[in-house]
Amino acid sequence: xxxxxxxxxxxxxxxxxxxxxxxxxxxxxxxxxxxxxxxxxxxxxxxxxxxxxxxxxxxxxxxxxxxxxxxxxxxxxxxxxxxxxxxxxxxxxxxxxxxxxxxxxxxxxxxxxxxxxxxxxxxxxxxxxxxxxxxxxxxxxxxxxxxxxxxxxxxxxxxxxxxxxxxxxxxxxxxxxxxxxxxxxxxxxxxxxxxxxxxxxxxxxxxxxxxxxxxxxxxxxxxxxxxxxxxxxxxxxxxxxxxxx
Amino acid sequence: xxxxxxxxxxxxxxxxxxxxxxxxxxxxxxxxxxxxxxxxxxxxxxxxxxxxxxxxxxxxxxxxxxxxxxxxxxxxxxxxxxxxxxxxxxxxxxxxxxxxxxxxxxxxxxxxxxxxxxxxxxxxxxxxxxxxxxxxxxxxxxxxxxxxxxxxxxxxxxxxxxxxxxxxxxxxxxxxxxxxxxxxxxxxxxxxxxxxxxxxxxxxxxxxxxxxxxxxxxxxxxxxxxxxxxxxxxxxxxxxxx
Numbered sequence: 001x002x003x004x005x006x007x008x009x010x011x012x013x014x015x016x017x018x019x020x021x022x023x024x025x026x027x028x029x030x031x032x033x034x035x036x037x038x039x040x041x042x043x044x045x046x047x048x049x050x051x052x053x054x055x056x057x058x059x060x061x062x063x064x065x066x067x068x069x070x071x072x073x074x075x076x077x078x079x080x081x082x083x084x085x086x087x088x089x090x091x092x093x094x095x096x097x098x099x100x101x102x103x104x105x106x107x108x109x110x111x112x113x114x115x116x117x118x119x120x121x122x123x124x125x126x127x128x129x130x131x132x133x134x135x136x137x138x139x140x141x142x143x144x145x146x147x148x149x150x151x152x153x154x155x156x157x158x159x160x161x162x163x164x165x166x167x168x169x170x171x172x173x174x175x176x177x178x179x180x181x182x183x184x185x186x187x188x189x190x191x192x193x194x195x196x197x198x199x200x201x202x203x204x205x206x207x208x209x210x211x212x213x214x215x216x217x218x219x220x221x222x223x224x225x226x227x228x229x230x231x232x233x234x235x236x237x238x239x240x241x242x243x244x245x
Numbered sequence: 246x247x248x249x250x251x252x253x254x255x256x257x258x259x260x261x262x263x264x265x266x267x268x269x270x271x272x273x274x275x276x277x278x279x280x281x282x283x284x285x286x287x288x289x290x291x292x293x294x295x296x297x298x299x300x301x302x303x304x305x306x307x308x309x310x311x312x313x314x315x316x317x318x319x320x321x322x323x324x325x326x327x328x329x330x331x332x333x334x335x336x337x338x339x340x341x342x343x344x345x346x347x348x349x350x351x352x353x354x355x356x357x358x359x360x361x362x363x364x365x366x367x368x369x370x371x372x373x374x375x376x377x378x379x380x381x382x383x384x385x386x387x388x389x390x391x392x393x394x395x396x397x398x399x400x401x402x403x404x405x406x407x408x409x410x411x412x413x414x415x416x417x418x419x420x421x422x423x424x425x426x427x428x429x430x431x432x433x434x435x436x437x438x439x440x441x442x443x444x445x446x447x448x449x450x451x452x453x454x455x456x457x458x459x460x461x462x463x464x465x466x467x468x469x470x471x472x473x474x475x476x477x478x479x480x481x482x483x484x485x486x487x
Binding site: 136138139141142143144145146147148149152156157160161164237238239240 | 290293295317318319321322323324325326328329330332333334335336345346349350351377378379380381382394395398
């Protein structure tokens with residue numbers, strides 16, 4: 001391989017300013033974390049609500065939840081980014097549309113976080129639904145028989161158990177959020193992938209650039225993984241599933 | 246106390262309850278028995294509205310269960326239920342299982358709920374296990390906790406849905422002892438069970454069901470000594486002869 005290695009590149013100044021390449025990557029990492037964590041909070045709250053709706057006895061609520069899930073999981077994430085960025089603002093009332101296009105602060109970030117949050121919420125909802133369905137039906141009956149309303153039964157009995165069951169798939173989902181956030185570069189969010197492309201073009205040291213970015217993504221996802229494993233251990237119920245690993 | 250009139254229920258084209266009528270007076274113990282699939286569990290779940298029914302009416306303490314205007318959670322809070330598979334909440338300690346509905350449904354203070362829970366645990370002989378989780382108890386212990394949980398709500402009557410069917414034989418006795426004690430204290434009870442010894446001892450009446458119908462509704466003594474129908478005779482012969 002005839003390649004001029006230069007691992008010192010990260011400390012060097014970029015061609016068009018007084019920042020270093022490392023500064024670019026750190027800025028990128030910051031936006032990646034901001035988009036991912038905002039999207040994850042959104043995905044968890046909406047996903048739990050939608051997943052729960054899909055298990056209620058009300059046909060209307062089930063249909064509502066199903067519509068949400070199918071809407072967001074049948075369209076590629078990249079296309080959804082473009083839809084939210086270019087298409088949705090055109091269909092808003094005129095004043096809103098103008099505001100979104102001209103005045104909304106951090107327009108790219110907000111769009112990307114919402115888009116990734118909604119997309120992921122559909123997946124969280126499906127996993128939670130599976131968790132709820134895996135509980136014995138008697139748990140719901142027992143809660144209702146004690147005089148709980150259905151929302152109370154979900155809040156105190158069904159969700160605390162279902163959420164514990166779905167921690168392993170939710171862990172994958174949390175890791176996916178970091179990886180999927182790279183798609184946000186397509187609408188101009190200056191996140192890690194965006195900065196990597198910029199650095200590659202500017203420095204012509206593509207291999208170092210992408211190896212560094214790979215490592216940074218890996219660290220993000222792996223931290224998410226360890227964090228979830230910690231939560232899983234903390235919430236383990238004595239006498240329920242005796243796993244020691 | 247419990248008034249069941251002409252209750253029918255269909256699952257699609259299948260009729261699972263056929264014009265069932267019976268009643269449980271205050272302080273009375275009524276045992277419901279019958280072969281599996283006879284609709285007895287479905288019937289008892291209709292009493293607190295866990296299962297909807299298609300026709301007829303059920304009133305508990307004068308309140309109509311099937312009426313859409315009835316505040317079902319409020320009514321259920323006054324009707325205790327014990328399930329075949331215990332259905333303790335596995336993610337909570339025994340103590341929390343007993344306190345949860347007292348606090349959230351009845352609005353009792355945490356300390357008051359805990360004290361009530363502990364005194365009931367005492368009564369079922371499980372005070373020492375208060376801080377364990379359901380998964381750490383035997384089936385018989387779990388069912389005794391479940392009975393204590395139902396009692397903690399100070400119910401006006403108790404419904405038992407095959408409370409000993411999921412238990413190992415050596416644990417059935419400890420659960421039945423608690424139930425006999427409750428019956429002797431005058432608790433109003435409707436019990437779906439195959440424990441004929443229990444029925445003989447405390448039941449005022451036995452309701453025998455088959456294929457969704459109430460075939461016999463007789464005083465316990467008469468039912469055991471001289472069942473009126475062939476179906477009840479066959480059933481009794483089957484469960485008593487081994």
